Amino acid sequence: MSRTLSFAELAIVFTCIAIAIAAAQEQTSLPGAKLSARKCSQNVAGVFKRGEQALSRGSLDEAEEAFRYVTECDPRSAAGFANLAVVFIRKSQWTHAESMLRSALRRDPRMWGLRLNLGLVYYRQEQYANALPEFELALKLNAKSTQARYLLGLCDFYTQRYRETVQVLQPLWQTRTNDFVYMYVLGTSASQVGMTELEDRAFLQLAKLGTDTAEFHLLIGRAYLNRFEPDKAAVEFEQAATLKPDLPLLHFNLGVAYLRQHQYARAEEELKEEIKLEPEVAYAYDQLGLTYERMERPDEALRMYKEAIKRNQRFASPHFGLAKIYDKQGQTAEALQAINVARDLAPNSANVRFLRARLLQKVGKKDEANKEFAAARSAMNAGRQDAVEERVPGPEIRVNPGEGQSDP
Numbered sequence: 375m376s377r378t379l380s381f382a383e384l385a386i387v388f389t390c391i392a393i394a395i396a397a398a399q400e401q402t403s404l405p406g407a408k409l410s411a412r413k414c415s416q417n418v419a420g421v422f423k424r425g426e427q428a429l430s431r432g433s434l435d436e437a438e439e440a441f442r443y444v445t446e447c448d449p450r451s452a453a454g455f456a457n458l459a460v461v462f463i464r465k466s467q468w469t470h471a472e473s474m475l476r477s478a479l480r481r482d483p484r485m486w487g488l489r490l491n492l493g494l495v496y497y498r499q500e501q502y503a504n505a506l507p508e509f510e511l512a513l514k515l516n517a518k519s520t521q522a523r524y525l526l527g528l529c530d531f532y533t534q535r536y537r538e539t540v541q542v543l544q545p546l547w548q549t550r551t552n553d554f555v556y557m558y559v560l561g562t563s564a565s566q567v568g569m570t571e572l573e574d575r576a577f578l579q580l581a582k583l584g585t586d587t588a589e590f591h592l593l594i595g596r597a598y599l600n601r602f603e604p605d606k607a608a609v610e611f612e613q614a615a616t617l618k619p620d621l622p623l624l625h626f627n628l629g630v631a632y633l634r635q636h637q638y639a640r641a642e643e644e645l646k647e648e649i650k651l652e653p654e655v656a657y658a659y660d661q662l663g664l665t666y667e668r669m670e671r672p673d674e675a676l677r678m679y680k681e682a683i684k685r686n687q688r689f690a691s692p693h694f695g696l697a698k699i700y701d702k703q704g705q706t707a708e709a710l711q712a713i714n715v716a717r718d719l720a721p722n723s724a725n726v727r728f729l730r731a732r733l734l735q736k737v738g739k740k741d742e743a744n745k746e747f748a749a750a751r752s753a754m755n756a757g758r759q760d761a762v763e764e765r766v767p768g769p770e771i772r773v774n775p776g777e778g779q780s781d782p
Contacts, residue, residue, distance in 0.1 A: 588618035
């Protein structure tokens with residue numbers, strides 16, 4: 375004789391079903407994953423060891439296959455998901471890496487290396503605001519991790535939290551005395567918060583590291599660029615180019631200096647050179663788009679902005695550039711679509727807000743336009759009237775934070 379299940383019993387049944395569905399979804403979320411009835415005939419520990427060995431010698435496909443086997447045959451293995459995430463990090467497959475890290479965290483939320491790698495996934499995509507809390511938690515779980523501390527300090531710097539940058543990075547002084555980027559970031563942050571003694575000490579150490587090196591001239595040129603002194607910046611970048619012409623972001627920054635000097639042909643040449651050296655970095659395409667915009671070559675500007683977006687969809691500047699060109703061409707719907715994305719990515723930019731307000735006026739949305747004008751004025755009053763396209767990266771973004779920690 376059958377009986378009706380109680381509410382508590384039903385809850386247990388549904389929980390078990392939900393767990394099973396979640397496990398299946400984690401497997402099917404993998405690229406090329408198959409849920410066919412694979413017999414777990416091999417020793418899981420042995421396969422895990424082979425995966426580690428493959429990972430250490432850079433055989434990523436072999437490592438991926440091994441760690442997939444581990445997660446299928448032992449779905450409780452946090453280390454299996456963690457190592458699979460490392461494979462995806464090294465393949466730059468960020469969505470899959472994040473998914474596997476969150477799967478590992480559900481199994482062992484106190485593995486500090488998982489937080490470090492999750493922060494690294496965001497860091498590599500230049501989502502510094504998202505990376506920051508992950509590095510904070512990694513450092514909280516492992517206060518001795520100098521990598522977590524360094525990356526946290528860089529994210530503080532990128533998000534303009536200069537006082538926090540100083541607080542986080544100062545304890546690393548003894549171990550980073552020969553690090554150009556560390557001294558530059560610490561000195562610049564100290565300058566921003568009025569810590570003159572620390573600023574002087576950091577830049578004095580920077581000078582001791584070598585005033586005749588390409589890296590030194592690049593960083594000093596960048597400091598001039600930050601102060602909107604493109605003439606002085608160009609001199610430093612040109613000196614760096616004579617010493618090490620393939621230095622990452624050198625031609626980019628030189629191109630920006632020429633752009634600000636209105637030397638558009640020279641800017642175009644330098645930005646194209648940067649693209650040759652690092653074709654997957656979005657910034658050069660964006661600034662080349664701006665150069666073509668200033669040269670009144672809108673079709674080429676559109677193409678470059680779209681290339682920048684392909685490489686970094688969360689970069690606000692090229693979306694803003696698209697909106698400006700579409701607006702000039704009378705393509706209001708396309709302009710609105712682009713400026714909406716730019717607004718979501720850079721909500722505090724007065725220029726973005728002003729353009730969106732004007733476009734909303736064009737389509738008759740007066741109330742919404744008035745709200746945008748108010749937001750733009752608020753941003754301007756708060757000192758955020760700078761154009762989003764003027765926000766260019768410094769050479770410190772090329773810091774290699776590591777390729778992901780395996781089996782944390």
